Amino acid sequence: MPQKIFNTKTRKKEILQPIKEGVIGMYVCGITAYDVCHVGHARAAVVFDVIFRHLKARGYDVTYVKNFTDIDDKIIDRANKEGIGIAQIAERYIQLHDEDMAALNVITPTVTPKATEHMADMIALISTLENKGIAYALDGDVFFAVNGFPAYGGLSGRHLDDMMAGARVDINDKKRNPLDFVLWKKSKEGEPSWESPWGKGRPGWHIECSAMSRRYLGDTFDIHGGGEDLVFPHHENEIAQSQAATGKPLANYWMHNGFVKINAEKMSKSLGNIFPVRDIIKQYHPEALRLFMLQSHYRSPVDYSDTSLKEARTALIRCYTALQLMKETLSGLAQGEETVLPTKPEYVSKLNDLKDKFDAALDDDFNTAQALGYVFDAARLINNVTTAEKKMPLPAKRVILETATGIFKHFGSVLGVFQSDPDIFFHADRNIEVGKRGLDVSRIEALILARQKAREEKDWSRADEIRQELALQNITLKDSAGQTTWSIE
């Protein structure tokens, strides 16, 4: 089945036709390194991570470039406030970004270039534009003349005339047209600067992506992505710069992920509802955050709330429970025991069918929500085999469960979840909950021991009393095979 992609440029789903058969170049706008990553960054990272993983799983040779903006007004502000250099600020937040991404199990892109390491590329690009008469220098600043690029507005569906009518256009009398944007900024006294044909200065925001995508992917590449807020002006300006310089299309497919809202409100500094990734993963297992995001289509807005994360956690536990039951069942097989054909071979074909449907869902514009539906179907099927099929002999279950293990491995590797051993997952999840609620583990375990004793003496009322007491702290006990385990609701 061909890969379909919703192209922002045409507002339609299109069939992906790579420039070079079997090879994909993908550029995604990364972070500006002046603060820690929040849920919104996490969503963009997870969305494009799954896209990267699925394309690779489908056999494409993908070069994924995600940049770091390490020179910018916000970084300069921060550096001034702290009295240190911009490089130190950028380095710190790139480091923290990398930690967050690792925690979220986001694969490091193929190339992660930094703006400051591509000054020569940017200056060359600006010079080309100047020589073509599309850029003009004024007192050490260089501007891009939007009137020189007739296709301006093509990505975001805007017309220059309409934008001119808008009241929010910055009036800068230096510019020939208020919509012209800066390619190179003259630096003020004491600001970081680089030598250029226009004097000491620094690059404008948009030019770095044009320069770096060209450096690593060429004049035209396959996929360009980012958050939907980048459509205008950032991506529009990138297109203008690159295409005016090269005369070729910048990217064939433009993909934009939807926003994360917080309790139905827009996330913003003024509302004080910025949720850093590192705070969230103290409250919930990172895979719960990932699952939460993947349960909606990447283009829809998602609403982050404690309730939604809780539900994602419960759903994640459902999958890990199935995986754990499967692991236990398989380990119950005697060494060297012969495999017998399953008494119900339809389980195997159903599993293979679910894998095909899962892949097909991702082929259709990366529909992770639909794909997850098949993951849960597979989990139910596993539970049927491990738990409900009481009459099926163990050796006959082996073929089915080994098929299921392989399929879950595939699901997990594409979605970037189910990466832990179930026991390790449950342990980690419980630690998070214990920490969040400030529970006393030794006290809980002492109570469980006391209850076990009561149960041995068949003192059911005492046993139930302890169960009740622990239930008040949302602790659920599970009695099985002579031992009691506990978990937190």
Added chain:
RNA sequence: GGCGGCAUAGCCAAGUGGCUAAGGCAGCGGUCUGCAAAACCGUUAUUCAUCGGUUCGAAUCCGAUUGCCGCCUCCA
């Protein structure tokens, strides 16, 4: 003012012309269990904001209405 998006069960959320409208959470009944938990089985939208239209046939296409939201300024 310009451009765009969304509205599906108690909640979250797929589905964009045609089999019984996925899946998750929550609820209810049952099996299992000393009691539970987990798991399994059954059940919870004759209906997809409203009103018209196109069609043999629409949640899905078109138009209108209502409500919500995003972008147009730094932003994933």
